[in-house]
Amino acid sequence: MEENRKEQIEALEVLVDFNERLVKNIRILVKELSGERLDDTDNFIKGIVDAMNWEIQVMNGTMDVLNEGKVRIEKEVFNQHIVAVANAIEKKDDAKMAEAFVNVLPCFEQLGEAASQVM
Incomplete structure (x- = not known):
């Protein structure tokens, strides 16, 4: 039991560092989806979604x-926002994606804060 907890704490330590970059990148992505789309925005979305899935x-x-x-x-609130992101991505509507990422951002900020608190 204690070994499992130690592994969980180690995973959260990695998450805290990773989370800072994810939150920063979500903010950048929202700008891109709000009218400053770049050639690699679709790849950026994929990378952010992969990072979100890992977290x-x-x-x-x-x-x-x-x-x-x-x-x-x-968890239920978190999941609702994740589903909204998935639905927006499926529709390929930049405005809806930007809104969904803005709405999910506090969930990931909260996750980073929670992980920091328990370490």
Whole structure:
């Protein structure tokens, strides 16, 4: 049990560093989707979605540590925003994607803060 917790804390340490870059990149992506689209914006979206998926996997594997003592992450709210991002990407509508990424951004900021708190 203690070994599992140690592994979860190590995963959260990696997530904290990774999360800072993800949050920064989501902000850049929102600008691109809001009228400053570049040639590589579609590749940028894919990279950000891959990073989001990695963080979600870490979050799912560490929820008991993240929410130890108090609820820091509300998984249902998080999931609703992730589904909205997926739906917007599927529609290939830049305005809807920008809005969905703006709405999911606080979830990832909260995840980074929660991970920092439990370390």
